Amino acid sequence: MDWEQRYRRAVITSDTVATACVVAAIGNFFGARDAANWHEKWGILAFGTELLVLAALAIGRAWAPAVLGQGAEEFRRLGRSLFAATVVLALGGIALTSRNIKLWIFVAIPAIALVTMTARYLLRLWLHRQRKEGRCLRPVLAAGSPATVRDLINRTRKFPHLGWRVDAVCTTDGLGLDGELDGVRVVGRLTDVANHVRRDGYRVVAVTPDPHWSPARLQRLAWNLEGSDAEMVVAPVLMEVAGPRLHIDAVLGIPLLRVSMPTFTGGRRAVKEVVDRLGAAILLLLFSPLMVFVGLLVLADSRGGAFYRQRRVGKDGREFTILKFRTMVAGAHAARAALAARDEGAGLLFKVRRDPRVTRVGTVLRRYSLDELPQLFNVLAGSMSLVGPRPPLPEESAAYGPDIRRRLLVKPGLTGLWQISGRSDLSWEEAVRLDLRYVEDWSLALDTVILWKTLRAVLYGQGAY
Template identity: 45%
Template structure:
């Protein structure tokens, strides 16, 4: 990360590059535009998203209710249920609205939008049950058990399509919110890097306010410095910022931050404050008001209890179901491996699981039988990430092995490990004992949960990731896992596997 600096008052010194931390020069994301495109006011885009969300939710409820009506009653339903079917979309919109599922700050970014839709589904299901009991007029269970889950699923799919649409626009520079970042230079650089790396969230840094120490700073990570933190309001006017992001600055707290929020409110500019806690998901953070203070409460990650029981049940039920459905594929792959190369169909390897316990992981053999003996001679040609040995054109891989690796079919036997309880469907990558022997304290934390057949590493690049990126993703999952996140990763895994990116 770099700062471009110039001497403040001797006029004529050429800009220079001053390293902030010895982490190497960052690579600019080609999809992260510095300037807002021709899509107009980002608020207009969010209002359009909001209207489309209303249409999508009402349409989802109508389709689901109609399907439930035909499923339960056939082509000649009772008049009362026809009225319920027509009223269900309105009820669904009201319930989602009560769960704040149409607030613009939750739309088009982060998991909160999906969570509020899911909460609305549970609330409507519980509400219908209570009202039916109170009025002693129980609705047909076949109708309810089709209409409500289908409404929820279709609404989530509609929101997913809306996300894809708005992400495409934002990657083209349309509808981006201009952000002024305020704080210490190192913290500002960190925020700018993260916003550049994920432009789909709709925030583009257009200016920075950093304190000057010794020399005046002209740019921070290619973003122009438009003053120090005392010039925030002038900088907002100069840059046309829609959002001010305050990060790690002692003078920007307490009463000063409160006055800044008042001044920005008058200008219609949003204020966001970074607490400095990285890789922690929103559900673990909450504000606890105490004695006039807004205290940020950080909940402990859940490693036991009801949520973990739900994850275990999901692993067992889904693992057994997938094993049964994939059994013909197991036989076909096993036969192909045995017929095209000498050696067993399955490859067994010792891996490290939760709390450091070792287990035998199963895979379809994709290499020649003596592949392990040949590894030492190939170490110099590794394309891995410095910790893992990987080769894009590994001579030990068989023809069948190359195909099943391309689509991750070699990993199907790990479903047996899932049913046994050694692994989970979703989790960190299962490490080798020699990898664990070299772990630092941070890396050891990834052993807090069961390793997974898939995970954030699988849907984010697989073998193309560096060790640091793989570790960061595994730690992010360990600290923030949830059933909703597991389902999201399983869905994204399907797309990653069909593309075959990063698989070798």
């Protein structure tokens, strides 16, 4: 589609211009000090660094249309490509015994990473805005059982930023409810999928679970789609497992979907631990004046202390004391029983949208999540993480079933998928699904994306009360 090519060209141009600007700025600033040997010492390194970075992005498939504007994989490929460029640059510097190579490794590449990631994020915001308005969407033909197709339709409508729009459906018997499934035309049987794709030009064929789909029929469908512009996507049975845990292996000519175990220990978790402690320390230093100001406002607004302490359940079911700025009047917990009839919370959560116990200052603090800032002390102490599932109350945890208890396999977080997806507006089932998805699919790249998106969620205050 035309918009896909235009968007890809925009990303390539953005990366090229950003790299050139950073390299030129560093070369001109530092090279001016040694103008006599600028071309020899700086010009060659600057030009070589830019070529190396762009070549690494191309080889690392950081410009592949399938990942542009889609989840954390785009930034993961960008990061891997820049890391590869750094390694090659370092080895080249050692081989050439260049004394200036450290500047390009420790200043230029990090600066390029910062600028390119920011530019890509801004382009993604534009793309997602277009998709919410019904533009820049890939037309999808969904083929499977009515129940699984209906689930796919609902998900694409709920998350238009993913870029799919189900325009047609094929089912086993070619029938739906009055020829439609949730307002989408049922155009034929599963045996007719390839014919409809070639005739109507769908960009994606989404194959959802159905007893009809045997390995032989899936292979035949893939053959019949050859030569068309359609991408065939097969939804696995493990719908909630994704990201780095899924791998495709060929064993004896049989394609197998290999699901690796979720990682709760090891090197990446050690890196996360270091990032949590260091990040919490830096944020506490940055926000300390704001926290002092907020504490004084809380004290001036109503009787009681500035902080509220509450027991929560953390990793492996261990309880700890969470810190928050007080947002309710003194004795608010004792008045909870009188508000039971007004409970608007999801599932085990207790929430009242216009809770009379919340103070005037507390309303503002909750809207912008400023009451959560003291939890940085919990992160620094090691009982919480910067990113993770929501920390439950002991009575909530006691009511968990075996599936939901998987939330306790990792540390609870100051923010998480629930924070950037609607917070209190989420249903209980959706909040649990997001937390379990984080536990199953955790990665450092996912943490980075969540932290980035948290800023926007806090500024807009959506779902906070």
